[in-house]
Amino acid sequence: MGLKNWMYDNYFRLPEWVKKWLFPGYAWSNLLHRTDIVKIPGASPTEYHEYDWRLTAAVFELVSDFVESEERSPVVDWEATGPAALADWNSMKEIRDWWRTGRDRALQRHQRLLEFYSKWYAGQPEFGEPDERGMVAMTFTCSALPKTREEFDIAFDEDDWKVFDEFFADRSKVVEKSAIRNLVNELDDYVRVQDTRYLKMAIDVRERMWT
Numbered sequence: 001m002g003l004k005n006w007m008y009d010n011y012f013r014l015p016e017w018v019k020k021w022l023f024p025g026y027a028w029s030n031l032l033h034r035t036d037i038v039k040i041p042g043a044s045p046t047e048y049h050e051y052d053w054r055l056t057a058a059v060f061e062l063v064s065d066f067v068e069s070e071e072r073s074p075v076v077d078w079e080a081t082g083p084a085a086l087a088d089w090n091s092m093k094e095i096r097d098w099w100r101t102g103r104d105r106a107l108q109r110h111q112r113l114l115e116f117y118s119k120w121y122a123g124q125p126e127f128g129e130p131d132e133r134g135m136v137a138m139t140f141t142c143s144a145l146p147k148t149r150e151e152f153d154i155a156f157d158e159d160d161w162k163v164f165d166e167f168f169a170d171r172s173k174v175v176e177k178s179a180i181r182n183l184v185n186e187l188d189d190y191v192r193v194q195d196t197r198y199l200k201m202a203i204d205v206r207e208r209m210w211t
Contacts, residue, residue, distance in 0.1 A: 038062060056195055059202050060099035066209045067096040076208075088205040095198045095205075103191065110187035116163045117184050120145060120155075121177045149175055 038058045043049060049057075070076065070089075078089040123142035130136050146155045152174045156164070164174060173179055 056199060059199055060095060063092055063202050063205075063209070064096040064099050067092050085208060088208045091201050091205050092208070095202055098194060098198050103194070106187070106191050106194070110184070110191065112163055113167055113180070113184050113187060116160070117180055120152075120160070121180060147175065 038061055040054075040057045040061050043057065076085070076089075078086045121142070123145060146152045149172065156174075161171075164171065167180075167183060168174075
């Protein structure tokens with residue numbers, strides 16, 4: 001079955017092989033600048049990546065690569081082509097900026113607040129005794145955590161206040177656990193919402209991406 005499939009696949013690839021032998025320079029150029037794969041910076045080849053992330057990363061990487069290729073060696077005069085084309089070009093650059101820098105900044109911001117929340121509000125895990133199935137219940141206790149403004153003033157150091165001040169203008173909110181938890185969730189949702197927004201934007205501009 002393997003040999004049969006190999007022969008079947010290569011039968012339909014004969015024109016491709018002929019072109020490579022007749023025009024080796026063209027083939028080598030394409031081999032050096034592969035267009036049949038999408039290389040995603042930071043994606044480890046030894047780790048598993050979910051389909052939704054691969055789809056998102058591949059789309060954003062293709063748009064970013066196109067924008068950066070145009071910036072290096074322009075093919076289209078976007079301003080002269082018309083307002084609609086210029087608007088799409090600006091959308092492409094916006095997608096590139098989100099993928100190259102904006103997304104990482106948003107993820108890092110969420111991570112800073114999540115770690116802060118986990119340290120001062122989530123509590124410490126406590127494990128119970130195994131039940132008849134060997135399952136162990138885990139609960140979080142907050143008894144040792146500060147609860148009043150005075151207790152937070154004593155517990156926090158300069159770095160803790162620096163993180164808090166990044167997200168809240170009013171230090172009196174330090175006692176509002178639910179407000180901080182809600183912001184953690186909002187920052188997590190923000191990345192997903194922006195990813196979806198820019199994926200839809202990429203669909204709208206894809207017809208402009210030719211070289």
